[in-house]
Amino acid sequence: MKKNFKNHAVLGACALGLISLNSCQVDDAYDLDKDIDKTITVGGDITVPGSSTDEMMLKDLLEIEEGSTVTTDENGNYMLKQDGGSNSSNIEIPRVSIEATSGFTGVDIDGVSNNTGSSIDIPATNIGIDENIAIDINSDGITSVLKELVYVKTNCVNTSVVIDLNKVGTSNVSATMSDFEVVFPEFMTLETSDSNWEVTDGRVLKLKNSEGQKFSDDLRVPINITKIDFEKAGAEYIFNANAKDNNVIKLNGEIALKGNISLEGSMGSGASAGLRIDVESSEIEVEEVSAVVDPEIDITIDPVEISDLPDFLNDENAAIELTDPRLFFTVTNPSPIAVKFGATLKPFKTGTALENVDIKDIEIPAGCENYVICIHQNAEMDADVTADSKVTVEDLGNIIKRIPEKIEVENIVVTVPDSPITVQAGKTYEMSTAYEINTPLMFSEGTNIVYTENMDGWGSDLEDVEFNKVEATMSVTNKLPLGVNLTAVAIDNAGNELSNVKVDIDMDIKAGATSDVKFTVSTTNGSIKGLDGLKLTVTAKGSEETKNVSLNENQYIQIKDLKLKLTGGITMDLN
Structure with a gap:
């Protein structure tokens, strides 16, 4: 009787280390079962012939769910998009009469x-x-x-x-x-x-x-x-x-x-x-006033609840340094009073306040309807922003760096120009505000996306097999604007780390490059037995070279010339 040794788990580990920020499964198209002669020779080194994958598209691997905060635009670029609430406030010019x-x-x-x-x-x-x-x-x-x-x-x-x-x-x-x-x-x-x-x-x-x-x-x-x-x-x-x-x-x-x-x-x-x-x-009624005015304007802005994030942004160690985070305000101000406001953006994660960001002197013009103001970080990207007004806040990225669950808008201060304007007396104007986060996923230096995943379930394939070492080499083309590094430990079927098994991964794939990589799974004591899979930690990092490139669903990873070698042979229980 012969036993089949399935190698798709090893290939899956490689693929995950490169790109699986949200998925550890490998499509059947990449299953080495179709290409490998599985006749096992016991004793000596066993080498599996070279194998390659198709281009593994990012949209297939991220598997972004409908309704997620991360979505794509019409060009397939990934965006961090979350609507905030809409609010309205009144600008009242009271009635004025002169007793005569x-x-x-x-x-x-x-x-x-x-x-x-x-x-x-x-x-x-x-x-x-x-x-x-x-x-x-x-x-x-x-x-x-x-x-x-x-x-x-x-x-x-x-x-x-x-x-x-x-x-x-x-x-x-x-x-x-x-x-x-x-x-x-x-x-x-x-x-x-x-x-x-x-x-x-x-x-x-x-x-x-x-x-x-x-x-x-x-x-x-x-x-x-x-x-x-x-x-x-x-x-x-x-x-x-x-x-x-x-x-x-x-x-x-x-x-x-x-x-x-x-x-x-x-x-x-x-x-x-x-x-x-x-x-x-009797009296002189005032109908119109040219004056320096100071109306009471109470602008309130509801918190933004950031929910339904994909797994690759949910790790507690994740931090992102977005190239140009963007906050859009849409304002209607029918009054003849131009308004400036400032506020404190206060992010929270698990109930803990993170680093605040202050925004100042945001101008809302008089007599505007659906006027769009973009507050963003990088003045060099003004040309890429579609808005009626653009304001640069250099440290805006701090509110999103630790992936908050909520952003509150506090300490709102409203001012009006200290110069005369013409207003109607006895009239109330309704000003409305709505805002959203709408930011392209462009990652600068400082980004540290961490994702852990157990790739397990190998026990059924390996329960009757003992071996000492597996070596893997491959050529990897990384078309993502992220460099990727992978570390891993071996685990048993209870998810516990195998202390006598060492996973030595030398896998550091630069963004936009093709690299030769390798990793080994070996034992430090006896033989490898009871291996049920690998616990993988994927770390993706941004760089100065790719900070202006959006993550796009059509970017891909491709593995070529994957070779596996089991050194020292294998021992199988064929009973």
Whole structure:
């Protein structure tokens, strides 16, 4: 009776040492059963003829599962990709109104009177007007969002220039206004809806009708103060840094009245008719503001949970030095306020905080939609990044070096420009943020990917066989951008190391090169018996030469001219 000695386990060890970062199985296409004459000669050295494999593609050996954090792009390049959460925050510009109910002090003007003791007719009597209405508005409780005011565009509520004909006693007197104007201070701009009046120079209310305008009781000319310029004398904004939402708008000055008013009619004894000219207003509503603003912007960013990593990145000793780690923020900011933010990226592994990375002065422009910001490490690779904005953070790779399970975003600080912008008052803008890690697997020096795997189950093939030494030689072509080194120990069927068996592996395969390698399995005491397999430790390292080459599913390893020699023969139990 003959026994078959299967050599695919040895070939599998070689293949795993080169590339099996996630798989230790060898395809049937590489099974030496098909090529070897298995007739065993007991005694002497036994040499197996040379054998080769096809190109063993990385995509077949890594066996990345669907949903893994490691995926491929359209060109087959491997990416570390993990979506973060999306969040939204409000940018609010509160409503602002200027209390003006008692802010204007009108003037009283003497007219005509009858002290004759009898009723009389009053001939047309002209009264020249050259008076001033005082402005004294002091409106507090203004929002702290406004730090400095340049101007405000406004809309007045129930605001008019009012000319009252005040009659005392029996009086049938009317007035005719002619060649009349009301001159507001330079810091005010106004308009009127009265067709008999017009506004010139933005602040002068003029009577248009050359024949004048007649009234017998009062005359109300509606006006709308449309703008207040705080860069002009008389308009002042007082910012109170020590009290929230208690800033003050102060308006001081005079409204000049110039023109003529003629009184005529009749009145009884003791009667009189005089004039009062005033500005009446309930409030001045602010609609638009040009100001230095400081709104409360509370940006929150959910942690990134890094899950479903393939085995070759899960070892506790694994460390990766990515050539250009990339963090993408997608931002929509409909407000007219440009925003800068900074934060601390804090990675965690098994509950322990790893080395932090600070990001600073990340700019979110005003009025943007789905604006993509890439924060990455290597400025030399800007051309390879597709984003609206690119920011370099030189130590960004530290957050991913130890393969964290979670990255938290803490200590978020938001600032806005210390220069005036134009915003709508009483409006809330919703800003949204979303981010993801999307990094090509390009490995620099410092990468140390460690993977251990038991290649066992040989016992059924070797249970009746004893031998002293196996020598293997081969030529290996490594088309990966990683250098690979392999160490191993022999184990029994319980997974325990065989103390009398030495695995001497001299296997150091450079990236992108073809190398001759060899390894031996030998005994230090007696013969090799009870060998069930090898416990393999694979260490892959990046290099300066290949730091810009992505790991790609179409890269491969190929073994050529594999030769095995059992020195000293074998002893078999053929019973």
